[in-house]
Amino acid sequence: NAGVTQTPKFRILKIGQSMTLQCTQDMNHNYMYWYRQDPGMGLKLIYYSVGAGITDKGEVPNGYNVSRSTTEDFPLRLELAAPSQTSVYFCASSGQGAREQYFGPGTRLTVT
Amino acid sequence: DAKTTQPNSMESNEEEPVHLPCNHSTISGTDYIHWYRQLPSQGPEYVIHGLTSNVNNRMASLAIAEDRKSSTLILHRATLRDAAVYYCPRGSARQLTFGSGTQLTVLP
Numbered sequence: 001n002a003g004v005t006q007t008p009k010f011r012i013l014k015i016g017q018s019m020t021l022q023c024t025q026d027m028n029h030n031y032m033y034w035y036r037q038d039p040g041m042g043l044k045l046i047y048y049s050v051g052a053g054i055t056d057k058g059e060v061p062n063g064y065n066v067s068r069s070t071t072e073d074f075p076l077r078l079e080l081a082a083p084s085q086t087s088v089y090f091c092a093s094s095g096q097g098a099r100e101q102y103f104g105p106g107t108r109l110t111v112t
Numbered sequence: 113d114a115k116t117t118q119p120n121s122m123e124s125n126e127e128e129p130v131h132l133p134c135n136h137s138t139i140s141g142t143d144y145i146h147w148y149r150q151l152p153s154q155g156p157e158y159v160i161h162g163l164t165s166n167v168n169n170r171m172a173s174l175a176i177a178e179d180r181k182s183s184t185l186i187l188h189r190a191t192l193r194d195a196a197v198y199y200c201p202r203g204s205a206r207q208l209t210f211g212s213g214t215q216l217t218v219l220p
Contacts, residue, residue, distance in 0.1 A: 004155075031206065042199060042210035043156065050206065058207060090155050098205035099144065103155030 002026050004104035006091050012110045013081040021076040021107050023091030031094040032074040033058075033101065034066065036087040043090065049074055081111045116202045121215040124190045132185040132214055134200035143204055145176060145183045149196040150213070156199065159185065190218045 007022045025032065030051045035043040035058075045058030049068040063085060065077040074093075078085060088108050092101040117135040124130040136145065147159040160167055160174045162183075167174040173186040187194055195218045201208035 035210075040212070042201075042212050045207060045209065048206060059209060092155075094205070099146075099161050100158040101148075101156075101208070102158065106155050 004091055004093055004102050006089075006104040006107050008107060009105070010108045012112065013078075015081060015083065015111060017081050018077070018079045019081070019109075021078070021089055021091075021109075023074045023076065023104060024072050025074075025091075025093040025102070026072065027093060027095065027102065028071060029093035029095045029102075030071070031098045031101075032068065033092040033094075034064070034074070034076045035090045035092065036060065036085075037090060037106075038087050046076065046089075078109075083111050085109065086111045116200050116211055118198075118200060118211060118214045120212065121217065123217045123219060124187075125219050126192060127189050130187040130190045130194070130216065130218075132187075132198050132216065133182065134185070135182050136200070136202065137181060139180055139202070140204075141180075143202075145174065145180070146201055146205070146208060147172070147174065147183075147185045148199045148201065148210070149194075150199070151193075151196045156210075159198075190216075192218050192220060194218055 004025045033048040034046040037043045044060045047066040049055045088106045091104045094101045146161045148156040150156045162174045175184045197213040199210045199213040201210040
């Protein structure tokens with residue numbers, strides 16, 4: 001099992017550009033999550049999903065969109081990138097009961 | 113608003129036990145207590161969770177106070193590979209909020 005994979009590992013965007021961060025899990029987990037982590041800080045939940053076709057906002061959803069068309073994939077879309085979105089983005093998944101979250105390696109995004 | 117409090121940093125000597133504290137001032141009765149850790153330049157890693165009783169697994173032990181307003185993560189013999197930021201996030205399992213955590217330094 002590869003677990004949770006994220007692409008790309010690094011990306012530099014110009015202000016106003018858009019991009020999609022990809023996240024895939026091969027553990028057949030129902031729950032998936034997107035977090036961002038600013039330097040020296042903890043993680044903040046952006047969006048989460050409890051299953052295909054169902055998504056919900058977390059603590060900091062503004063400026064982001066998600067979709068969940070399959071169990072495996074949970075892409076995060078940034079529209080009109082802003083410097084405040086410079087961060088490391090982590091995708092995670094968990095199985096039934098949602099007790100243990102498994103995290104991907106992260107995507108480091110810089111917006112200049 | 114539910115809140116957890118952890119020391120910013122702790123030090124331990126290698127091969128000695130480490131007790132990492134967390135205060136859960138307003139935890140709800142149904143929320144589990146979770147612990148995660150994050151090694152440098154990696155994503156967070158699940159460590160352990162519990163509700164009311166103390167829990168053990170291959171990585172650590174979790175001691176939960178009777179009133180559930182505090183918990184302690186116990187690493188029985190710290191190794192250099194245990195140097196990480198340790199988090200006790202608050203909230204329900206679907207909406208965990210991670211604070212800044214405790215930076216654990218393990219001294220050889």
